[in-house]
Amino acid sequence: MTNALTLMSQTPLIDGHNDLPWQIRMKFNNQLNKVDLYTLQNTHTNIQKIREGRLAAQFWAAYVPCETQYKDAVRQTLEQIDVIxxxxxxxxxxFMFATSKKGYTVIHKEDIMDAFDQNKTASLIGVEGGHSLDSSLGTLRTMYQLxxxxxxxxxxCNTPWADNWLVDTVDEPSQHNGLSEFGKQLISEMNRIGMLIDLAHVSERVMNQVLDLSKAPIIFSHSSAYAVCPHKRNVPDDVLRKVRDKNGIVMVNFYNEHVTCSQIANLSQVADHFDHIKRVAxxxxxxxxxxxxxxNRVPExxxxxxxxxxxxxxxxxxxWTSVExxxxxxxxxxxxxxxVEKVRDSMTGIPPDDLPIPYEEVKNDCRTGYGYLVANSAASGWSFSSLITALIFTLNCLSV
Structure with missing residues (x-):
């Protein structure tokens, strides 16, 4: 243990995914004034545990459930960003929020290392689920600014532009054969603004498409090795090798069902995933x-x-060597x-993508369509057929 603590004093431990903000939502309805994060119980995370675990940097998840899709997903996600x-x-x-700026360039390495030197936990945000965007590139860019x-x-769940991991089981049909055209637009825009692309929770088809499309490395923020536990949330060996070729990262998940494909697991079995990924890629x-x-279940x-x-x-x-x-x-x-930031900087001359997703791909009873031609007609109270009828009536009147 002494050698482990020595290495952790020299290099920041960066964890890819923690859902403490969702626990604050569910236990306190985001009323942070009612919470003491030093003494918070019945969670995996509080400040005392963070310090004991030498957790130097954390991506906090801004997560809202799939049932918010087409309803209030954007609002609820903004509330999770706010609570972080x-x-x-x-x-x-x-905690130290990790978004330092040098001129116009965001340099996260320096911010994370500054927090590490001050014995604080550098805090970053990951939005867990594309449904949080409501299929809007403007929302994507706004969340980056936040x-x-x-x-x-x-x-x-599938979004209107990407298939999720359940497509690879018998539980959900594919809607897009991976990514739609708008989904491909979104990958390019994420490259342009410098946002990390996280492939945890996507279908295997999407994994491969994004690895082929993205100009920047990708991440799996909380996934493990499929060969060790054949759960569809885990990463197959051929994809591990593509992640290696793309200079990306797979951040190993501790959930028992993803460690052993059962409700029981232990620390050694988590280490098996580390060993396998190292051996393969x-x-x-x-x-x-x-x-x-x-x-709800973590390893012994x-x-x-x-x-x-x-x-x-x-x-x-x-x-494992100290270098590894x-x-x-x-x-x-x-x-x-x-x-990822180098790719962003290489794309500074490219304007923001403002081509919206086709209206027919997102039309539903909870969405207005201002800006779309068909939606403008509907919003003004005129359907296409009623406009044609009115035009014919006007022409007939003029001919009298």
């Missing part, structure tokens, strides 16, 4: 993506966020961030 910002403001001695640094393309693509507070020995050092110690026990461990702790993610 308020966490950082309420506990500035513990500090969102990755988007998980789907959760456990190399240590350069591995990270930590615990999924704490987003799951990894009961909460305080237990990260035990997993690091297990990797060292298995023969430090890469998995945080250096791999910092490299990915840097490469």
């Amino acid at each position: 910002h308020r966490m950082c403001k309420k506990y500035p001695e513990a 500090g969102v640094r990755y988007l998980t393309l789907t959760h456990s 190399g240590y350069h693509i591995i990270g930590f993506g615990g999924d704490y507070d987003g799951v 020995g990894l009961e909460d966020v305080s237990k990260y050092p035990a997993l690091v110690a297990e990797l060292l026990k298995r023969g 461990v430090k890469a998995a702790l945080g250096e791999n993610l910092l490299r990915v961030f840097g490469e």
Whole structure:
């Protein structure tokens, strides 16, 4: 354990996914004034556990369920983004929001390292599920401005532009054969603005399409190895190799069902996923993506966020070198961030994509369509057929 703690004092542990903000929503309706994050119980995460676990940087999930799609997903997601910002403001001695700016360039590595040097947890935001965008590139860009640094393309439902992982089971049919044309637009726009593309929760077809399309490395923020546990939320070996070729990262999930495909798992079995990914694609693509507070079963020995050092110690026990461990702790993610930002900087001359998704792909009873020609006709009270009828009537009158 001493060697593990030494390495964690030298390199920041960056975790890809934690759902504490959703716990604050469900337990307190986002009333952060009623919460003491030092003593919060019945969660995997509080400030004391964070410090014991040497958690140096965390992507907090701005998650809302699929049932909000076509309803109030954007509002609820903005409220989750807000509560993450308020966490950082309420506990500035513990958290530091990671969106520093040097001129016009956002440099996340420097912000994360600054927080690490101050013994604070660098805090970043990931939006978990493309349904949170309501199929809007403007919403994507606005969320980036609010500090969102990755988007998980789907959760456990299809969006109007991408298929989710359930398509690879018998539970849900494919709607897009992967990505629609708008989905491909979105990948390009994420490259342009410098937002990380997260492939956790997508179908295998989407994984491969995005790996082919994206100019920047991608991430799996909380997924494990399919060969070790054949759950469709995990990453197949051929995709692991494509992630390696793309210089991306797979951040290993601790949820029991993704570790052992059963309700029971232990720390050693999580380490098996690290070993397998390293063997298939190399240590350069591995990270930590615990999924704490987003799951109801975690492995024995990894009961909460305080237990990260035990997993690091297990990797060292298995023969991982200090170079390999430090890469998995945080250096791999910092490299990915840097490469994503290089792609962003190379695209500065490209204007924002403002071509909207076709109206017929998103039309529903809870959505207005201002700006679309067909929607304008409907909004003014005239259907296409009624306009034709009125035109014929006018022509007949003129001919009299």
